[in-house]
Amino acid sequence: MAAVSSMQMLQSCMIQPHVIVVVATVVVVDVGCGILVVVEAPFQLSLSAVVGIENLKVINNPNNCGNTILHFASVKGNTNIILMLLKAGASVTSTDQDGNTPLHWAALNNQHEVVALLLYYGADVNILNKNGCSPLHEAILKNNIKVVEMVLNTINVYNAQINQQDSHSRTPLYMACEDGYHNLVELLLKSNVDVNMADKHGRTPLHMACRGGYTEIVQMLLQFKANVNMVDEYGKTPLHMACSEGYSATVLVLLQFKSDINVVDNCHSTPLHMACLRGHHNTVEVLLQSKADINVEDRYGRSPLHVACYSGHSSTVKVLLKFTADVNIKNKYNNTPLHLACYGKHSGIVEVLLKSTADVKVVNNKGDTPLHVACGNGGDADTVKILLQHKPDVNLKNKYNNTPLHLAVLQNNYDDQIHMDIKDCCQQTPFLLSLSEGHLGMVHMFVSKGADVNAVDKDGNNCLHHVLKRKLFHSESEEMDVLDEICSQLSLNKEDRLSAVAVACYLAEEGANFHHKNKKNRTPLDIICNSNLKEKLNRFVSIHLQCLLCKDNQATVKFYPCKHTVTCSNCYSKKKLKKCIFLGIKVVELEIIMCDHPLKTVDQSFQMLYKWLNRSATGECTVNLLRKALEEAECFYALDYLQENREFQYVIT
Numbered sequence: 001m002a003a004v005s006s007m008q009m010l011q012s013c014m015i016q017p018h019v020i021v022v023v024a025t026v027v028v029v030d031v032g033c034g035i036l037v038v039v040e041a042p043f044q045l046s047l048s049a050v051v052g053i054e055n056l057k058v059i060n061n062p063n064n065c066g067n068t069i070l071h072f073a074s075v076k077g078n079t080n081i082i083l084m085l086l087k088a089g090a091s092v093t094s095t096d097q098d099g100n101t102p103l104h105w106a107a108l109n110n111q112h113e114v115v116a117l118l119l120y121y122g123a124d125v126n127i128l129n130k131n132g133c134s135p136l137h138e139a140i141l142k143n144n145i146k147v148v149e150m151v152l153n154t155i156n157v158y159n160a161q162i163n164q165q166d167s168h169s170r171t172p173l174y175m176a177c178e179d180g181y182h183n184l185v186e187l188l189l190k191s192n193v194d195v196n197m198a199d200k201h202g203r204t205p206l207h208m209a210c211r212g213g214y215t216e217i218v219q220m221l222l223q224f225k226a227n228v229n230m231v232d233e234y235g236k237t238p239l240h241m242a243c244s245e246g247y248s249a250t251v252l253v254l255l256q257f258k259s260d261i262n263v264v265d266n267c268h269s270t271p272l273h274m275a276c277l278r279g280h281h282n283t284v285e286v287l288l289q290s291k292a293d294i295n296v297e298d299r300y301g302r303s304p305l306h307v308a309c310y311s312g313h314s315s316t317v318k319v320l321l322k323f324t325a326d327v328n329i330k331n332k333y334n335n336t337p338l339h340l341a342c343y344g345k346h347s348g349i350v351e352v353l354l355k356s357t358a359d360v361k362v363v364n365n366k367g368d369t370p371l372h373v374a375c376g377n378g379g380d381a382d383t384v385k386i387l388l389q390h391k392p393d394v395n396l397k398n399k400y401n402n403t404p405l406h407l408a409v410l411q412n413n414y415d416d417q418i419h420m421d422i423k424d425c426c427q428q429t430p431f432l433l434s435l436s437e438g439h440l441g442m443v444h445m446f447v448s449k450g451a452d453v454n455a456v457d458k459d460g461n462n463c464l465h466h467v468l469k470r471k472l473f474h475s476e477s478e479e480m481d482v483l484d485e486i487c488s489q490l491s492l493n494k495e496d497r498l499s500a501v502a503v504a505c506y507l508a509e510e511g512a513n514f515h516h517k518n519k520k521n522r523t524p525l526d527i528i529c530n531s532n533l534k535e536k537l538n539r540f541v542s543i544h545l546q547c548l549l550c551k552d553n554q555a556t557v558k559f560y561p562c563k564h565t566v567t568c569s570n571c572y573s574k575k576k577l578k579k580c581i582f583l584g585i586k587v588v589e590l591e592i593i594m595c596d597h598p599l600k601t602v603d604q605s606f607q608m609l610y611k612w613l614n615r616s617a618t619g620e621c622t623v624n625l626l627r628k629a630l631e632e633a634e635c636f637y638a639l640d641y642l643q644e645n646r647e648f649q650y651v652i653t
Contacts, residue, residue, distance in 0.1 A: 059090050066096035074102040074118070077111040082118070092123040099129035107135035107151075110144035115151070125151060125160045132167030136160060140175045145183055148172075152191045162193050169200040177205035177221070180214040185221070195226045202232035210238040210254070213247035222257045235265035243271035243287065246280030251287065261292050268299040276304040276320070279313030288323045295325060301332035310340035314348050327358045334364040342373040347382035350374075360392045367398030376407030384408075389425055395437045405434050405442055427458040435466040440473040440503065453512040462516045464524035467504045474498075482506055490536050501533060505540055511557070514541050 062068050070090040073081050103123040106114040139147040151160050163171050173193045176184040198204045206226040209217040239259040242250040272292045275283040295303050305325040308316040328336050338358040341349040371392045374383040395403050431451035434442035456462050483497040486505045528534045557567045
């Protein structure tokens with residue numbers, strides 16, 4: 001519909017009207033294409049174009065959307081025009097394509113006088129459109145208080161069904177409560193509506209008012225005998241709703257009207273659980289002051305503290321602890337709140353719990369401590385660091401025989417230097433801890449991931465001090481041929497491949513310093529009591545691990561990413577080598593390779609192989625020759641790549 005002040009508007013649109021109906025001071029024009037236009041006087045119009053009042057049979061002809069002239073007129077609210085149309089036979093029951101009658105349109109647009117006129121002429125106040133809405137529903141949705149008031153005042157005359165439900169089973173009261181229309185709720189309640197009529201999910205108007213936090217409406221509903229403990233299909237009461245949304249004032253009103261504070265829903269969650277889940281610490285405090293059960297468990301054995309810790313709500317956790325929540329309570333899987341805080345990677349909450357005497361050594365059904373969880377769940381460095389300061393059992397194995405360190409490495413959580421540098425209260429890194437317990441496989445994984453082999457603990461001991469305090473290391477499934485070679489060089493039996501001496505030499509080849517002195521001024525060699533073995537180690541260091549520049553000290557400085565150990569730190573500080581002696585590749589080229597392929601040793605190996613190949617005589621460069629050269633140069637990463645990459649073999653051959 002369009003409304004204009006003169007026919008010039010029509011003419012400017014270059015539309016030729018072909019049917020014009022005159023009613024008082026208004027002309028209704030059918031301009032074609034199903035469009036009806038209401039033109040108000042004054043207007044200039046040729047009398048030959050005017051069709052008299054006797055042709056008003058067109059008055060009920062709908063446009064393409066099913067709208068009649070009465071639909072459009074009902075929106076404008078001119079009761080004189082409406083009356084003329086009605087007297088001329090306009091239909092009050094005609095519906096548009098959405099099932100709306102002129103009464104729907106009038107109610108939606110707050111035309112209360114038109115509503116009264118249409119009802120007087122027989123309009124059905126209870127007719128539903130395709131959305132299942134009556135004119136009263138439409139008026140409620142738009143907060144059209146005058147229309148609602150008029151309909152309610154004529155209930156006895158027109159038999160309006162004030163508890164009628166729409167297609168979503170919502171009553172007018174339900175809608176008014178859902179949208180917080182205080183005045184409409186008051187009108188409806190005074191008209192004796194059913195205050196407890198629920199929707200298809202079992203939610204009452206009180207549920208909806210609580211979900212919206214409309215405290216005054218909640219109070220009115222309760223004064224009109226709304227059921228304060230009514231449950232929906234999920235077992236949730238209005239108190240659950242208010243707590244879930246954090247409306248503390250609404251919660252107080254519900255409690256004043258004897259709402260069950262410890263009622264459980266279908267998941268056995270109480271209102272306190274809901275408030276903790278959403279982190280509404282003020283609401284939590286209100287509930288606890290009203291004697292809510294602080295340690296109540298849901299279907300999964302979770303207390304409110306479990307829920308708050310897992311959800312990461314620090315302020316809520318502090319409130320619960322202030323009211324003496326059980327900090328070590330276990331759920332059905334034997335997880336404590338500390339476990340769940342670690343699962344959620346909430347390091348701040350972990351710190352709060354530990355200050356409140358949370359047990360750092362407690363185990364769950366899997367045998368996992370909180371440290372297991374923190375290490376195996378994405379490796380939250382901050383959480384691990386906090387736990388280590390409280391002296392957990394770092395070597396405790398769970399039911400799958402994994403220590404926290406196993407889980408950390410298996411989850412690839414030590415790929416960056418921040419994680420590698422984490423130290424416990426004894427200043428031990430994860431690498432040093434793995435050595436102290438003799439986990440050879442773990443040691444090898446840490447070395448391969450770039451652990452600092454010269455890190456020291458609070459007593460100044462490096463990895464070799466720790467190794468040589470042991471006799472044997474645990475056998476691992478991973479083969480380490482380097483240990484057999486070391487045994488051969490030291491004239492040890494093959495059974496000694498897992499001995500502390502063999503492992504120490506392996507670490508020395510990786511750059512660990514045999515000459516480092518701890519705070520007691522003792523080197524790793526000083527720990528060895530067997531003079532024969534000490535002599536063998538000294539000879540091994542002097543022959544295999546000497547600095548290639550000074551020939552006196554042990555070589556500890558590596559080139560990256562090839563990892564060849566070529567010089568001692570003293571010589572390196574005086575004269576930095578420009579290329580790896582074994583590969584002949586310049587330092588800057590190695591740095592570029594490492595920068596272009598971070599943490600991808602296979603790609604790094606390929607680039608080093610390719611550069612070495614380009615520097616070699618191309619005539620006789622075969623795979624076997626390359627392999628032999630790499631073995632002599634001890635380029636183990638490159639050898640691994642050569643063994644696995646057929647495409648590269650094809651390029652060379």
